[in-house]
Amino acid sequence: MKGDRVEIVVDAGDTTRTYEVTASRAGRRVETAVRRGVVEVSEVTRTGTAVRTARFMANRVLALVEHPVPRIDGSET
Numbered sequence: 001m002k003g004d005r006v007e008i009v010v011d012a013g014d015t016t017r018t019y020e021v022t023a024s025r026a027g028r029r030v031e032t033a034v035r036r037g038v039v040e041v042s043e044v045t046r047t048g049t050a051v052r053t054a055r056f057m058a059n060r061v062l063a064l065v066e067h068p069v070p071r072i073d074g075s076e077t
Contacts (some may be wrong), residue, residue: 009061
């Protein structure tokens with residue numbers, strides 16, 4: 001849903017870096033997946049087509065925080 005975002009905190013050696021992936025348009029959502037040592041965060045359309053994808057090595061990811069937009073009808077789906 002528009003406004004959903006995922007915040008990724010990555011270990012960059014002596015510092016940490018923070019990245020955000022946000023659902024920028026109506027009907028889009030943000031999906032996360034962990035596969036073969038890689039964390040993948042994608043902005044996806046209604047049909048399931050990935051618009052933007054960010055990939056990070058899983059052993060470097062310190063935190064993955066999802067910030068869903070409150071739904072109008074009150075459901076948490």
